Amino acid sequence: MSLARQVAQLLVVPVSARLGSQSPPREILKRLIQEVGIGGIWLTDGHVAEALLLIEEAQSWAALPLLVAAEVGRGLALQGATPFPHPLGLSRLGAEAERWAEQWGRITAREAAAIGINWLLNPVAEPLGELALAEDPLSALQLARAFVRGCEQAVPEGILTTASSFPGKGGFKSVQAGAERVPAALAGRRPKAADIPWCPRLSLTPAQLQEGPWLPFRGLVEQVGAILVSHVVLPEWDERWPITLLPGRLTQLLRQEWGFGGLIVVDSLDQGFLAELAVRVSGTESFPNSLAVRAFQAGADLILAPPDPTASLAAVLEAVQQGSLSAAQLAQSVTRVLRAKQRLLPAASALLQQVWPALAETDFSALGGWMGAKDPTDPALNRGSPAEQLKPLLLGDPISKDKDSVPRTRTALGKLFNRRSHLTSALHRAAQLGSLLAEKDIAPCQAAMARGGVEGGRPLSPPAEPGWLNWIWQDPPLGAADVQLQSPALHVPAALGMLPVLSDALTPLPWLEAALNNAPGFIFQGFLRDPLPNYVLDWLQQHRERVAAVVIYGNLSLYRRLQAHFPWANAIHSLNRDPWAQAEVMGRLFPNRSPSEGSKSHVAQPTIKKK
Structure with a gap:
């Protein structure tokens, strides 16, 4: 050869x-x-x-x-x-x-x-x-x-x-270098990898x-x-x-x-x-x-x-x-x-x-x-x-x-x-x-990995009065791919009487504030790749007595930073955004409950705080 x-x-x-x-x-x-x-x-x-x-x-x-x-x-x-x-x-x-x-x-x-x-x-x-x-x-x-x-x-x-x-x-x-091809800071010495944009260092x-x-x-x-x-x-x-x-x-x-x-x-x-x-x-x-x-x-x-x-x-x-x-x-x-x-x-x-x-x-x-x-x-x-x-x-x-x-x-x-x-x-x-490949254990393996991908959360009772909201925030690049009509994150709260509010960075702020200010309480679900805008964090913090649960899908590092600065009492993180993960999260918030049962029966768990 x-x-x-x-x-x-x-x-x-x-x-x-x-x-x-x-x-x-x-x-x-x-x-x-x-x-x-x-x-x-x-x-x-x-x-x-x-x-x-x-x-x-x-x-x-x-x-x-x-x-x-x-x-x-x-x-x-x-x-x-x-x-x-x-x-x-x-x-x-x-x-x-x-x-x-x-x-x-x-x-x-x-x-x-x-x-x-x-x-x-x-x-x-x-x-x-x-x-x-x-x-x-x-x-x-x-x-x-x-x-x-x-x-x-x-x-x-x-x-x-x-x-x-x-x-x-x-x-x-x-380390992010300057915009110049060879920054002035490099003059007089041999360049190093640390001077190159996005060069990883351990x-x-x-x-x-x-x-x-x-x-x-x-x-x-x-x-x-x-x-x-x-x-x-x-x-x-x-x-x-x-x-x-x-x-x-x-x-x-x-x-x-x-x-x-x-x-x-x-x-x-x-x-x-x-x-x-x-x-x-x-x-x-x-x-x-x-x-x-x-x-x-x-x-x-x-x-x-x-x-x-x-x-x-x-x-x-x-x-x-x-x-x-x-x-x-x-x-x-x-x-x-x-x-x-x-x-x-x-x-x-x-x-x-x-x-x-x-x-x-x-x-x-x-x-x-x-x-x-x-x-x-x-x-x-x-x-x-x-x-x-x-x-x-x-x-x-x-x-x-x-x-x-x-x-x-x-x-x-x-x-x-x-x-x-x-x-x-x-x-x-x-x-x-x-x-x-249609083995009987593919679905159980998927479900087990989804179960392991969710941490935190405590059970809630369904709202005792109308007007509760299911506030869903999505990164614009994600579009509506993660939340569709039959997605558990949307379907389960709706079956419990919660009205959906879908928003992203393009949602008009006055409309969003008007919808949230008139609600006796809500759960927040964020499908995130990027950080949340500051005004969303501020609103969640200022009205935390009405926040029954905060759910973050994806972006584990962001979730942990939020927990360190805004330790909500009932926070859940899911590594995944797919229906398996959403079903696991909903199961933790509302256990022993089928969405098809309607919105009037209650779970014997602590009641969601009212306004």
Whole structure:
């Protein structure tokens, strides 16, 4: 395999599966796979049916099987995939937490494999992250392990899981630079990452890092096949460059100190602040293409979203020729990447060994962990799985040679899903997927995660007099998507006789004040992404004797700040805004009550305060 082909195997390109606006365009993607020989694609959006078609076609173009990655936020990041509430709710389920985390992993991995995805950029191992599993490191580790166990149970032939995102960004500081390209404050000294807009910094000592945000990652080195590293500056090590671009740092820490034998994956290199950093530090506009060089020097095996794949590849080849990057190091990364593909596609093992003899010569059992697991050619690992009912991951003949003497093959995907398939047939297969995944425990798992996502609240009795209001505040960007006619947040109070008042930042203030001033009392429900306007906070504080309950959906940090400054007696927070979460909140406010019972009967609970 030529050096160019080797480097290409270490590049992963982001792809939108949307047929109407596929990005990159189909012909460019085909060239990157066929001619350049990239090692994988990363699905960023689209419908599951569109993703299924895209994966089938992309794999048919590839000389070697592709890694196909996707993120798991509240389910796979694709329309039509099974949605789930915010995963942080898992950590609040007590003794049941690991059981539901495992079930969530099982459902997600089975769905991914059925679509053709073989690499999940999850679990999120960092505590306090946007989609963290827990707020403390030990709980995050335990739940991440449970998620991985569920993935392994669902897909016996293998699915690549990833601890994300090292070194952790929860609570990081970002420094906003001035509007000038090189602010005057930088004159006379070399610029640092802290001078770049939105460059994350994690200002903790090594001991704090090991005992805090790094504990889950170190505890997962034996379970996951990859660690995703994000672009965070650790001032203890370097003030100028994030850890992803510091020569030798990832190798030293993850390989030598932690003994990790899996794939080290560097997060997207096409982020704007990285290009800004590269320009400022190097003083040349062409330097962003060399970010890939620095990432490999740091110890990366795979790079997500290089700014320009072909230019990045050329920069890496030039670095090897100049001696600033080791060809032997890149060859070791190729071995690890192809070993991962060998584990994921057992039937491709002979082909991969033919292309890369080091696979047959390396004793992977010495690595331990996911990479050193039992040889994938073992018949025991080739047994059928539910995913195989929809899409068998097999490679077949004939094999031809391209100009680089790399064997080419057509996957059985092409036999099962003919390349001339139309979207209608893909939608039919997506319906089959839904049937395949219609397990009796999907809904209970969703409900459990929603239950864990709600904290606070005490029961109320229905209003004893007319005129009570259900005041709902929404961020304008959210529109009315969260509150519809049959949404529990609207329907349950209405059935109890409360009149709805829907408002946002565009609602005329005199109209809003007139409606609220004439009410004997109300509950407040905020569907929030942004902070509440000050006049809303002031009004809630001034009339707190008439506020029966304050509910905040989303924006946990805002809720906690509000609680610190305005400690309402009956406050509830929900991580989620969906109907599951709304039903849980309504159940806490009005337990043992069915909305269909009308508004005259009462619950034997403390009565809502009157004006």
